[in-house]
Amino acid sequence: MPARPGGRRSPVIDHFNHLKLKESDIMAKAKITFTDIDQTVNVPAGTRVIEVSEKIGAGIIYGCREGDCGTCMMHVEEGWNNLTEPSVLEEKVLRENMASRHDRLACQAQILGDCRVKPA
Ligand code: FES
Numbered sequence: 518m519p520a521r522p523g524g525r526r527s528p529v530i531d532h533f534n535h536l537k538l539k540e541s542d543i544m545a546k547a548k549i550t551f552t553d554i555d556q557t558v559n560v561p562a563g564t565r566v567i568e569v570s571e572k573i574g575a576g577i578i579y580g581c582r583e584g585d586c587g588t589c590m591m592h593v594e595e596g597w598n599n600l601t602e603p604s605v606l607e608e609k610v611l612r613e614n615m616a617s618r619h620d621r622l623a624c625q626a627q628i629l630g631d632c633r634v635k636p637a
Contacts, residue, residue, distance in 0.1 A: 550633040551575035552594060566591065566600075566623040566634060576636045582624045587614040589623040596632025601625075 545562040549569055553576045560569055567589055570577040580588035587610045593600065597619050603611065607625045620637045 545629075547599065547628045548631045549628050551577075552633055552635045560628055562627075562629050564628050566621075566626045566628060569628070570623055577623045577634075578636070579624055584610060584622055584625045587611070587622065590614055590616060590620050590637040591623045591626075591634045592617065592637045593619045593621055593626075594633040594635060596630060599628065599630030599632045601627040601629060 546559050547562050548557055548559055549566065550557040551570060551573065554574065556573050556575065558569055558573060567577065567579055567582060569575075570591075571579075577589055577591050580586040582589070584604065584607050590611070600621060603621060604625065607622050610622060611620060616637070621634075623634070
């Protein structure tokens with residue numbers, strides 16, 4: 518990625534670097550399917566699941582959107598490894614909410630590749 522005038526990189530690239538995403542991840546597209554409404558959407562890699570769910574009217578409900586309340590728990594049917602790793606806070610909230618093995622918080626999980634999800 519070329520540097521901006523003055524030697525600074527884009528704040529967007531800095532943000533994705535902070536999230537430990539590679540440049541190829543940023544430019545990539547991925548497909549996410551919400552099986553409760555049978556809708557598949559192409560999204561830029563790095564998009565949070567809740568943003569897409571809300572936009573297309575899937576059934577994943579939410580509260581805080583900060584990974585704190587556990588309301589947005591979803592079940593990942595396929596593509597578990599195509600989401601960003603859960604943070605320590607997300608793992609704690611999932612444990613507190615007795616999540617099953619492939620449940621995630623839709624407000625925290627970012628899409629890196631194709632996946633299929635539904636409300637938990
Ligand atoms: S909306 Fe509260 S944890 Fe996701």
